[in-house]
Amino acid sequence: MKLSLGFLGIAASIAYVQAAPASHSGLAAAPIAVPKTQSFPVQINPNFSRSAKASVFKTVNKYKKFVQADGHKATVLASTGSVNMTDVQNDVEYYGIVKVGTPPQSFKLDFDTGSSDLWFASTLCTTTCTGKSKYDSSKSSTYKKDGRAWSIEYGDGSTSSGVLATDNVNLGGFLIKGQTIELAKTISSSFTSDPIDGLLGLAFDTITDVAGIKTPMDNLISQKLISTPEFGVFLGKESNGGGGEYIFGGYDKTKFKGSLKSVPVNKSQGFWEIKVASSKAGSKSVSSSFNAIIDTGTTLLLLTNAVAKKVAAAYGATDNGDGTYNINCDASKLSPLSFKINGATYSVPAEDLIFEKDGNTCVAGFGYGDLPFAILGDVFIKNNYVVFSQTSSPTVKLAPIA
Template sequence: MLCRTLLAVAVALFARASPVINQGEGLRIDLPHRRSFTHANGTFDFNKAIIETARTFNKHRQNLINLKANLGEEAFNEGAEIRDFAVLPLHLVKRQSEPLQANDAGQEWLGTVSIGSPTGQSALLDFDTGSSDLWVGKSSGCTGCSGKHTYNPSLSTQSVAVGTTFSTRYADGSTVSGPVYRDVVNVGTVVATGQTFAAVTQMSSLFQNDPIDGILGMAFQSLAQLHAVPFFQNLVQERVISSSVFGFKLSATESSSLYLGGTDTTLYTGSLENHPITSSGYWQISGGSIAVNGRTVVSGFGTIIDSGTAIMYGPPSSVEAVYASIPGSRVYSATQGLYEFPCNSVPNVAFSWGGTSWSISADNFNLGLVAAGSSFCLGALAGVDMGLGTNVWLLGDSFMKNVYTAFDVGNKAVGFATLA
């Protein structure tokens, strides 16, 4: 029953995910909405937030391991270190093996990717600016791939086995691992030849109730465990696209999209405010500040923009200072760095990097009611030390849904613009 349910979800997503629209020489890919941390009755899903934080922590822990292997610890941010692996509580490990409601599955922005030639094999992948590897399930001998769209190398005349293995561990104690291949990878009408990726034969149970078939990382090669050029950078190097920029519009209520080879100028007004990146592997910018109701609370921090997570994270002491500036706010969970605030007075929280102040809307700052009938809501900013550096913040789509975000590989910059 579960497999049939997952297949139905995946088929529905294929039906509505990733229509592609050519605009000039770029390509727009429509993305389904990310599901929220709010139950149907408006209350906050605490368990989902725990899982999200553990997945995010371990993803960036693996990034640091990869960065150390590729460039050495001298490439780390000041104060960054590889911390102990985050493990889910036993009751949440068990929860991953049980069927979920449709609105409980997944936290990703999904797009259809086709692998192989002459006939492409389609899969739903998460476009993730917080990682750099591409992986998908393998058609034969894959544990945990039931109900997933998988890759069969024997069906592609361009498939080449690299002879190495990819492996990464997830918070439930299970892994994603398998052999590495090179093949043709298509997104819409753009094609990367000789793209290196993993076809995993072991998929974490965390993906059992999730419609995604894999991940497509969009950060830089120095974060790649595969030591391979990431997909978008491959497009740039192969001159498949004329612009080295990709852009996101993310929304919980409107259509969301990824634009490859430029930006979709119909989705924002004015010009992009660009900021140079300061990291060897991350989409990280410097000089950040955060204001509450017009008053700057914390400043001078680095910021990683990560489409692969939903919650915004900052150093615990800095986040504590932010909520201390919000009247009536209080700790909800000290272990998870979560805070609550009065629902009837959502604060104006805004980030800036020396230019425009980019405000978080009331809807995007609110993760739901503490409990049914409560007058308190959960804030989308959590105080968690991700090990990324002494003064480094991590902003997911709770921030990105308030701006148009552009990522420029050639000029190594992140840009923001006002949504149309």
């Protein structure tokens, strides 16, 4: 669910998450079997603005449609090639270059574990895609027409729509054949201010806009391009130099401390949803258990209303009435916010509880929305390494970053 402040204007007011729009409608040497992996280093782009309010608004509307009304070197062995990624405006969103077609055409895509569609601007988009790299089907020998329509409605009321097709997709050196792609014919005008050309969804295939589509991760597995059905995510931040990486088929042991702890995932709604047992602000308990979705496409921590009120009270934060809070600008006067998940504790340090500064006012790295679950966005992920394991009984594996 890309709820990032930048994407598509990240809706006028939602928690820095790239809106994963709400939709309508290698080889290892024998004899040792080694997982094939792919890494995606990340770089920083300082030329993009932040907005906690926009991030919260976008994220809430992204998920609303799904709510019912009632060191050692990483084991990155076998693959050849990596994809550099960009950290936009100090952690607002992260994108990587994905190549599509034959010969390949390159696109900046927001990698989003909160949505499942792969879409980008195309030459069919003649008016609203100014400044975007556009996929040209006439220039790809492996393009195949599908023709079915897709349409995604964003939290700010804007839309993105187009038609389906198939083509080969190069994801970090892995050539996925016959991947279904969504070619945009129209996009939100607010999208033009965002540096990305589209979105690469990494949630489950049950929430694709058009039913029955296989996601890129599905195809990496079914086409046996990776031998381990997982991908590891490290998101950098200002304090550690930015950067980051996605590794498909494995994970990077140098990026976290201790050992990874496995957490069961409830995929019934199509998301990477887990159970958080409790949370604390410093040593003060602020909540009992709640469900949460781990979403790389959301910038902030978006908590349920009840949990957010208690967290805000613990930090003396004031409610802005728009899903965001103002918080003390002095990190030395704040304590870490921690979450107990399947017996282990994962924290967000005080400095990352301050997201946006405007003069003498600071906006918190957490917010709230009228949702029955929380969203653990980039504020959480850039402090905790995450491995998403897409097995028949999916899990996420977590460890604090090194």
